[in-house]
Amino acid sequence: MEAFSQEKDEIILVFAEARGKNNFYKPFFLKASLRADFACLNFPEAFDRARKNTVDLFTALYDQLVTGVRVFENERAFGIFLENGHVLVFKLFGNRSNIIQVNEKGEVVDLFNKKLRGDQSIKISELDRKLDQSYEAFVTNEARFESLFPTFGKVIKEYLWTELEGIEAPENRWKVVQKTLSLLDEKSFMLTKLNHVPILSLVPIGEIMESFVDPLLALNRYYYAYARLSTIEKEKGEWLRILRKRTQQTENYLSNSFQKLVELEEGGKNEELGHILMANLHQIPERAERVELYDFYRDQSITIKLKKDHTPQKNAEVYYRKAKNEKIEVEKIQESLAAREKDLQRLKELYEVIDGIEMLRELRTFVKKNGLVASKAGVDQGQLFRRIEYQGFMILVGRNAKNNDLLTQQYAFKEDLWLHARDVSGSHVVIKYQAGKKFPVMVIERAAQLAAFYSKRKTDSLCPVIVTPKKFVRKPKGYPQGAVMVDKEEVVMVEPMGE
Numbered sequence: 001m002e003a004f005s006q007e008k009d010e011i012i013l014v015f016a017e018a019r020g021k022n023n024f025y026k027p028f029f030l031k032a033s034l035r036a037d038f039a040c041l042n043f044p045e046a047f048d049r050a051r052k053n054t055v056d057l058f059t060a061l062y063d064q065l066v067t068g069v070r071v072f073e074n075e076r077a078f079g080i081f082l083e084n085g086h087v088l089v090f091k092l093f094g095n096r097s098n099i100i101q102v103n104e105k106g107e108v109v110d111l112f113n114k115k116l117r118g119d120q121s122i123k124i125s126e127l128d129r130k131l132d133q134s135y136e137a138f139v140t141n142e143a144r145f146e147s148l149f150p151t152f153g154k155v156i157k158e159y160l161w162t163e164l165e166g167i168e169a170p171e172n173r174w175k176v177v178q179k180t181l182s183l184l185d186e187k188s189f190m191l192t193k194l195n196h197v198p199i200l201s202l203v204p205i206g207e208i209m210e211s212f213v214d215p216l217l218a219l220n221r222y223y224y225a226y227a228r229l230s231t232i233e234k235e236k237g238e239w240l241r242i243l244r245k246r247t248q249q250t251e252n253y254l255s256n257s258f259q260k261l262v263e264l265e266e267g268g269k270n271e272e273l274g275h276i277l278m279a280n281l282h283q284i285p286e287r288a289e290r291v292e293l294y295d296f297y298r299d300q301s302i303t304i305k306l307k308k309d310h311t312p313q314k315n316a317e318v319y320y321r322k323a324k325n326e327k328i329e330v331e332k333i334q335e336s337l338a339a340r341e342k343d344l345q346r347l348k349e350l351y352e353v354i355d356g357i358e359m360l361r362e363l364r365t366f367v368k369k370n371g372l373v374a375s376k377a378g379v380d381q382g383q384l385f386r387r388i389e390y391q392g393f394m395i396l397v398g399r400n401a402k403n404n405d406l407l408t409q410q411y412a413f414k415e416d417l418w419l420h421a422r423d424v425s426g427s428h429v430v431i432k433y434q435a436g437k438k439f440p441v442m443v444i445e446r447a448a449q450l451a452a453f454y455s456k457r458k459t460d461s462l463c464p465v466i467v468t469p470k471k472f473v474r475k476p477k478g479y480p481q482g483a484v485m486v487d488k489e490e491v492v493m494v495e496p497m498g499e
Contacts (some may be wrong), residue, residue, distance in 0.1 A: 001027070002062060009035045011099065011112055012047055013088075019063065032090070032099065033223070034113060037238075039097035042223035043216045056103055056496040058110060060084055072127040075355065076151050077490040087124060135174050137306055143170040145177050146322075155194070156180070159203045161248075191220035191225060195238035196245065198225040236404070239367065241458040243351045249497065250344045253445075256495050260462045261333050262327050271323035272297050273304055277316040316425040329464070333493050339441050385411070386427075388450065388499060393443045394432040397450055401482030404428040405475070408484060414471035417444065422491060423462040426455025428482070430470065452496035464491045 001014045001427040005465035033040050070077040080088040087102025091097060099112035104126045111119055133148050141147055145160060152160070153448035163176050184202050192199050199351045200222040209225075212218035225228045229237075272295075277284065280293045287308040307333070316451040350370060357363045385407055386397035396411065398404035408428050412418060415433035420426060429451040433438055444467060452463035472488040479485070 003057045036095040036096040063323045195240040211375040274319035290294040313340040404482040416470045421455030424456040448494040449497035
């Protein structure tokens with residue numbers, strides 16, 4: 001019947017059971033709050049429109065019959081389908097949530113939040129995603145559920161991580177995932193409190209305050225519970241959430257780094273293999289791809305792989321070079337582990353202090369004194385580069401080869417820090433320099449995680465990332481788009497992690 005807005009980032013849609021204004025009865029109100037920090041639908045029994053400061057929206061759809069509503073497969077979006085072929089797509093992507101009008105040709109014709117210019121290119125035909133969510137795919141994905149079920153939100157992920165803790169066997173982990181999926185299908189909606197903030201959950205987590213079978217009633221209670229939160233509760237809850245997330249990221253990094261370190265130390269035989277080859281050069285036939293020699297370290301025979309185009313001496317050099325690189329990698333990992341263990345201890349101490357603060361002024365003073373800044377991604381997908389603010393530093397990420405050139409050649413200056421996943425194609429990443437400030441280790445590692453995530457190594461458990469001042473990056477004449485030469489570099493090992 002109508003759609004209007006009288007507050008920023010909020011829209012009210014009015015539906016009715018009968019057509020035409022003369023038959024307007026039993027109105028059904030859908031209010032969507034699409035703020036960057038809080039995206040939620042609620043369904044008030046009544047809503048009085050203000051006489052001033054309101055604007056009509058999506059007017060071309062007035063008096064249209066709703067023919068269907070459905071959730072897009074494996075996507076955080078649903079559509080309200082109308083008889084003229086148009087669809088109102090509710091894209092519920094956290095701080096990038098929006099409502100998009102698509103015409104009968106599948107073209108975007110209007111946006112509620114016009115700042116999200118990237119939504120102009122959304123194709124409704126591509127919103128449904130067919131994914132292999134079988135046990136075989138789960139095993140192939142190293143018994144991890146995240147990529148198989150991309151619509152699991154933060155609450156579901158936290159619940160599953162807790163339930164899966166200590167379970168190693170893929171078949172047992174799969175049973176936990178299936179049990180959770182069954183919970184999601186039950187008509188049970190829980191209003192809980194997690195980290196001092198109300199959460200609407202489909203799984204039992206946190207401090208459960210109320211349970212519902214009516215989803216609309218549950219949403220309404222959740223909306224008003226969140227709206228009643230005091231400023232201290234909101235800010236405190238947000239800081240605790242950020243610290244928990246950083247703690248989880250740090251613990252994951254430490255776990256993966258320890259595993260990589262063990263693998264390197266246990267498998268560090270490359271120098272020995274080089275010595276064995278050098279001691280037996282006369283026994284190695286030309287163009288051999290492998291050779292069996294006496295291992296004088298273990299008093300037994302050993303088969304060594306060779307490159308057939310290399311001489312025996314050259315093959316030995318290859319193993320010596322691998323050994324040298326492994327030693328460098330071990331040193332870097334050990335240095336990083338020491339720094340991250342200190343960070344983990346500090347994060348836990350910060351969490352305990354903030355959890356005990358009851359006064360807003362005390363909270364803000366503590367946050368400022370300890371240099372904490374909320375991590376947030378730029379909300380406008382139409383921007384030139386991906387923009388992520390982390391601990392007060394701006395991180396820019398290139399989108400493609402041409403965009404990488406633009407970022408590195410025109411938007412990065414010699415004092416900025418430049419990062420790129422080593423030996424593979426991927427996005428250029430730049431941390432913008434701030435006068436008089438050193439680049440914090442945590443900021444460098446966060447940028448490195450982004451460089452790893454937006455590269456061909458995004459599925460690796462650990463990825464080597466080049467870190468160097470921009471002044472050591474140059475583009476020789478004739479190099480293809482996105483290709484550069486780095487004259488001086490350091491390498492950090494990180495876990496790939498997106499926004």
